[in-house]
Amino acid sequence: MSPLEPFGARLRHAMDTRGPLCVGIDPHASLLAAWGLNDDIQGLESFTRAVVDALADQVAVFKPQSAFFERFGSRGIAVLERAVADLRAAGGLVVMDAKRGDIGSTMAAYAETFLHKDAPLFSDALTVSPYLGYGSLAPAVDLARENGAGLFVLALTSNPEGAEVQRAVREDGRSIGATMLGHLAAENAGAAPMGSYGAVVGATLGDLSTFDLDINGPLLAPGIGAQGATPADLPRVFGAAVRNVVPNVSRGVLKAGPDAGALRDAAARFADEVRVAVDAA
Ligand SMILES: O=C(O)c1cc(=O)[nH]c(=O)n1[C@@H]1O[C@H](COP(=O)(O)O)[C@@H](O)[C@H]1O
Numbered sequence: 001m002s003p004l005e006p007f008g009a010r011l012r013h014a015m016d017t018r019g020p021l022c023v024g025i026d027p028h029a030s031l032l033a034a035w036g037l038n039d040d041i042q043g044l045e046s047f048t049r050a051v052v053d054a055l056a057d058q059v060a061v062f063k064p065q066s067a068f069f070e071r072f073g074s075r076g077i078a079v080l081e082r083a084v085a086d087l088r089a090a091g092g093l094v095v096m097d098a099k100r101g102d103i104g105s106t107m108a109a110y111a112e113t114f115l116h117k118d119a120p121l122f123s124d125a126l127t128v129s130p131y132l133g134y135g136s137l138a139p140a141v142d143l144a145r146e147n148g149a150g151l152f153v154l155a156l157t158s159n160p161e162g163a164e165v166q167r168a169v170r171e172d173g174r175s176i177g178a179t180m181l182g183h184l185a186a187e188n189a190g191a192a193p194m195g196s197y198g199a200v201v202g203a204t205l206g207d208l209s210t211f212d213l214d215i216n217g218p219l220l221a222p223g224i225g226a227q228g229a230t231p232a233d234l235p236r237v238f239g240a241a242v243r244n245v246v247p248n249v250s251r252g253v254l255k256a257g258p259d260a261g262a263l264r265d266a267a268a269r270f271a272d273e274v275r276v277a278v279d280a281a
Contacts, residue, residue: 007150011150018059024253054260058267063095101129199219234281
């Protein structure tokens with residue numbers, strides 16, 4: 001499929017062929033230690049290379065967490081750049097987890113960094129924060145569209161602290177989280193097989209039936225594994241929208257390393273469990 005096909009179409013194809021799973025690449029210092037690596041640039045490089053080599057041809061989506069690379073400065077960014085290129089070359093989709101959000105004119109620069117096809121860190125999608133107002137994301141929405149990329153907008157996050165912002169109710173009676181979902185539904189209207197503008201909705205949140213999750217776009221669902229949610233929880237949390245869920249597992253897979261076979265088995269097990277849960281829904 002052409003790299004300039006819309007992200008939503010490329011994502012649907014990837015999940016259908018490789019299985020519905022996003023593996024997060026989060027090189028925590030504690031994971032480097034558990035793998036017998038130092039918490040330095042060589043450790044970061046070895047860890048990242050091992051994950052890419054083990055999983056790039058197997059898993060549908062990867063979500064490198066930028067902070068774990070940024071903390072090593074420019075050499076960390078170089079490791080991230082290489083990983084993004086290698087994952088994409090092997091047919092994986094990359095969601096850059098950088099959670100960017102700023103006034104529109106600055107947002108345009110963040111968008112150029114991650115969503116312009118000629119940028120060194122071009123990624124298939126980017127996580128963004130809408131809490132300077134959804135409209136502030138417009139430059140990213142536009143550039144993503146031009147480049148066949150997508151966004152994942154923080155709507156209902158997996159952490160308990162998120163509720164004080166996301167469940168706050170506006171004058172019109174809708175919560176902030178529901179309002180973000182509404183913006184995304186409008187963005188994705190008419191797109192097939194689904195739109196390119198996704199929401200981040202935690203798998204840890206329990207029954208979400210009071211929210212309209214039918215945004216005709218992907219729902220990135222972190223929280224499986226280390227944060228306590230399981231693939232079997234997904235139908236209860238997401239209801240009919242479960243078919244658009246992209247479940248993310250980071251530590252739950254990464255802790256199986258450094259052995260490549262063990263990493264592949266862990267990812268395959270999560271993908272199978274998700275498939276079974278979704279098919280039964
Ligand atoms: O946007 C995200 O990826 C994200 C949103 C959210 O609500 N909760 C959440 O955990 N995440 C990210 O998802 C990953 C979860 O990692 P594990 O808990 O190790 O599976 C981390 O990279 C978090 O930054």
